[in-house]
Amino acid sequence: MIYAVWVPLLIPFLAVPAARRLADALPPVRAVRLLAATGIGLALCSVLALALLVVPGATRFPAVSALGELVRPLSEATPAVAVPLAAAALALLMGCAAAVARAARRHWAELRPAGRFDGYAHGELAVLPDSRPDAYALPGRPGTPGRIVVTTGMLRALGPAERAALLAHERAHLEGRHHLYLAAAEAAALCHPALRSLRGPMGYALERCADEAAATAVGDRRVAARAIGRAALAARAAEGARRTRPRAALAAAAGPVPRRVAALLGRNTARPRVGRAAAAALLVCLAVSGAAALDATSDLHSSIEAAQGEAPHH
Structure with a gap:
């Protein structure tokens, strides 16, 4: 356990460079699924x-040893090393749990306005007089439909075909x-600092998924590319709109629009070899991190059984 337990904490730093290449090198749907599995898996490990890391140091305290029916501490390190290490690991765990809980509450609160709008709303579409x-x-909360929110300013900035592509793009997100x-990417980033770099590729891959869905819906990749480009230019001219948009x-x-437009126009095609x-x-x-975590868990379990086995039988 002394070596294996550190592997899951170091592997994310090695995984991030490969993850950054997925968004452009693989089809967007496959990239999204693999990025999500990688982020969640590495975060859990x-x-x-x-x-x-908390358990061996905690057994240095008599109350914990008595609770586990141990006659000796699990860690062979001195208390001056084992206890501070356990305390640091526990503090990091509590910090991760608090950060994930805050993010979950914020995300839940941001889904509340999906059914309330001051403008015109019909079905999934809500038009704001802005x-x-x-x-x-x-998106809406579980059991409630989401909304495609568009301002009158955006509707005026696009032509009919471009409006159809824009709505198809947002519908694909829902x-x-x-x-x-x-x-999931946000939660993984809160569990390990290296995984913060996955949020950018994940966001780009999700936008590419919606771009492809919009192109399929309107039957013209150039129209979809033109709609995305014009929508981005119009939104950039009105920075205040971004501040009112829920997270x-x-x-x-959103995201690197030039790369997305180039991909729709076939100028940035997938590279199968790089993607594979x-x-x-x-x-x-992911496999190495999971195997190391399981090995460390098995080693700790064996150590606990050995420490309990040395207890006198009554």
Whole structure:
């Protein structure tokens, strides 16, 4: 355990460079799924590793040893090393739990406005009387429908075909439940600092998924690319619109728009070899991290049984 327990804490630093290549090298749907699995898997392994670091140092306290019926501490390190290490690991665990809880409450609160709008609302579409161009998909709480929110300013900035592409883009976000992938990436980032770098590739891959869905819906990739480009230019001219957009919302004008437009126009095609290599590297990192966490857990369990086995029988 002394070596294996550190592996899940170090692997994320090796996985991030490969993850950054996935968004452009793989089809967007596959990239999203692999990024989500990698982020969640590595985060869980790192949290488990921190928990495993707490237990040996905690057995230095008589109350904990008595509770576990141990006659000796599990850690062979001196108390001056084992106890501070356990305290640091426990503090990190508590910090992660508090941060994830705050993020979950904020995300839940941001989903509340999905059913309340001052403007015109019909079905999934809500039109706000605002001259500032903006459009986004606002998911609803479980059991309630989400909304495609668009301002009158954005509707005036686009032509009929472009409006159809924009609405198809936002509809794809709602139907794909893309906000859950973003929430998972955010939670993983709160569990390990290296995983913060996954949020950018995840956001880009999700926008690419919606871009492809919009192109399929309107039957013209150039129209979809033009709609995204014009929507981004219009929204950039009205910076105030971004400040009123909930964090849980996904917008067509977000992210690296030039890269997305180039991908729609076929100027930035997927690279299968690079994608397969990056995917293989991520899967190896995930497997190594999981195996190390399981090995450390098994070692700790064996140590506990050994310490309990030395207790006198009555």
